[in-house]
Amino acid sequence: MRPSSWRSISLSSNVAGTPLGRRSFLGLGAALTGSLAIGAKPANAAPASPPADAPWSQSLGAGVVDRPYGRPADTEAGVIRRNVPWLTAGAESSVSFSPLQDLHGIITPNGLFFERHHAGRPDIDPDQHRLMIHGLVERPLVLTMKDIVRFPSTSRIHFIECPANGGMEWRAAQVNSLQFNHGMISCAEWTGVRLSTLLDEVGVRKEAKWAMVEGADGAHMNRSLTLDKCLDDCLVVYAQNGEALRPEQGYPLRLVVPGWEGNVNIKWLRRIKLGDRPWFSREETSKYTDLMPDGTSRGFTWLIDAKSVITFPCPEKPLTGPGLYEIRGLAWTGNGKVKRVDVSTDGGVNWQTARLHEPVLSKALTKFTLPWQWDGQPALLESRAIDETGYVQPTIAQLRTQRGTNSVYHNNSIQTWQIKPDGSVFDVQLA
């Protein structure tokens, strides 16, 4: 699945099925871009002389440290996080969605990492911030940021996904947007201290089985975690993609609970209390539980099951005429590594195995691609992730059979993108 060149790709296994000749990529693709007319002298054939100088090639540009801390090009001003004003009562307890349609690779830049706040973004003085660790421990402690940074450090690349990602679509397809339907997932390199190191420092008492983790925001956001997970791979982090956490991501201190729902990845972390039972806090009883068809609720459903989505094409990035395209997408699982991603162009009747791009890391976004010859006919694009445990991403119909339609959280179903003959892309659900 790693052709040495685009020309040599054989699409004989593709649904469209037409083997491609020389220059088929540009030749077939350029009909609507205007850069190449098939059968005529290519409009993008190069002249004999070098390109004429644009204005910016004829003058000095800005000097170094013109921007000591950089920012994107002005022409990228449309690449931003966005919210849905009607979704919540106010912006302080709301979400912003990452613009997945404009992103590439597995790292989300810090400026575009999705947000979820419950009482807004506090701006914290790191010199005054403290982390208390107490409860069923031998030596309760209050740690400063300087203390924490001095402990042995670990860096890891992990995704964080809000379990409400896709939560607007339990009953019907209604969000015709990649950004708003899937944009509550992001991925970064986190640096901090293993929680197990801190717990070893305070000494875990043998009765301890649970931890309550709490933020310093106005919501005092707090959740219960099993001690096993705390000791397994949780990180108390102070840096994200190399630099200090951003304020909206928990500056100066955040808990990262790899592979578990975003809400337990407590931002502005100020307290960890060990106990022998869960706390049943507001955010794990009235919220972040799943109302089942029989009236009971699933609780403590922390795990993010395997999920994937095609990021190109998508409603925001339609096709521009028949031709050869690269289908691109992201897959992830809280269970470890993504093992395989299948892609269908006919609504799940036939599947092909996509190429996974290295590095494939545990509990991190994984990029996948598949070449696709679009013949201009209607199509139904889908991707499904299979993780290293063998778990297969379900359809929305399969999820509804299990959980009904009262849920908000943990909709990890297959996304179907309907391609219309004009290349436009629509969010649909199949029966």
Next chain:
Amino acid sequence: MRPSSWRSISLSSNVAGTPLGRRSFLGLGAALTGSLAIGAKPANAAPASPPADAPWSQSLGAGVVDRPYGRPADTEAGVIRRNVPWLTAGAESSVSFSPLQDLHGIITPNGLFFERHHAGRPDIDPDQHRLMIHGLVERPLVLTMKDIVRFPSTSRIHFIECPANGGMEWRAAQVNSLQFNHGMISCAEWTGVRLSTLLDEVGVRKEAKWAMVEGADGAHMNRSLTLDKCLDDCLVVYAQNGEALRPEQGYPLRLVVPGWEGNVNIKWLRRIKLGDRPWFSREETSKYTDLMPDGTSRGFTWLIDAKSVITFPCPEKPLTGPGLYEIRGLAWTGNGKVKRVDVSTDGGVNWQTARLHEPVLSKALTKFTLPWQWDGQPALLESRAIDETGYVQPTIAQLRTQRGTNSVYHNNSIQTWQIKPDGSVFDVQLA
């Protein structure tokens, strides 16, 4: 080398050699931080009740998309790229250094990625930008950004280092700073098209052996590359850490030449011409060559040999009193993967193997750490990288024996940090 907890780390192999008892990390480290007095009730022992609410815990913070594109906390305003005004005639042909002393992990955030311009930073309209590929090719082409983004994409994490990094220290230690002595290296996830894919599209003629690659900046920065390297792993990239390239990193299009000196990683890429011999351009004759003791020059010295540096402690981040510390650093090599990093605390007499942190990626930064019990005595900290080819990072004395002291480029020698009894850290060179 991966202790399950800090308490259980045995430092018996350490130079300082003292096995550590319970709570030795905080206990020994806190003398100057004021958070814990040895033998007394710890000042950071936790009280029975939860922490008092800070002002930011008593109110609503800012809502989501308060900053649709985020920025660092105001309290991190000192974490910026910096330049050395006297180093060059003007800021348009100069460098800015990345603040390695404040960074963590292997990803450099885009806002802090070092800069090197030769005619300043052009601000380019991506809709007008073109890439011409011509010369000894079958089908010369001019490509738009839309054309390029449509080709099969690849994402990879690679470092870029200016070969002048450390170039002020060929004759003597004179840069008492991690940022200014080593800050011309950064690392990011790049997304784009393999150059081999584009060359396959235009058809390489059999006489072609070299490529001239040229930027659209006012300098028309251009360099010669071997065709073999172009076909091996070069990328024509449009994205960095997930988002579009930043203007100072080549927006909208840059060449990434993994493991080769920064200067050939042409920014604002506008032209690739194939030929049968190198071009001997200004920047590969009068610059980016190495004047040897016998008066000849080494040319086409593209490869970044194995190198490493301890990023903590460093002149900007001194020690704060005797105790247990984690020595932290970065290693890299243009030859592939870092195989091992050794650390010395006595100026290279004794060496210990540091822990390499996953993922260890080819031609990417690799993080290393080693616990160190500092007894308050003078020390000489060094790290040396060994790469997968067996190449060992040299001392400055060894480099001078080979290359004399007329060079500017490719100083990949071992950095020595002198630790004084007060914990301060100085850049020194050993005889």
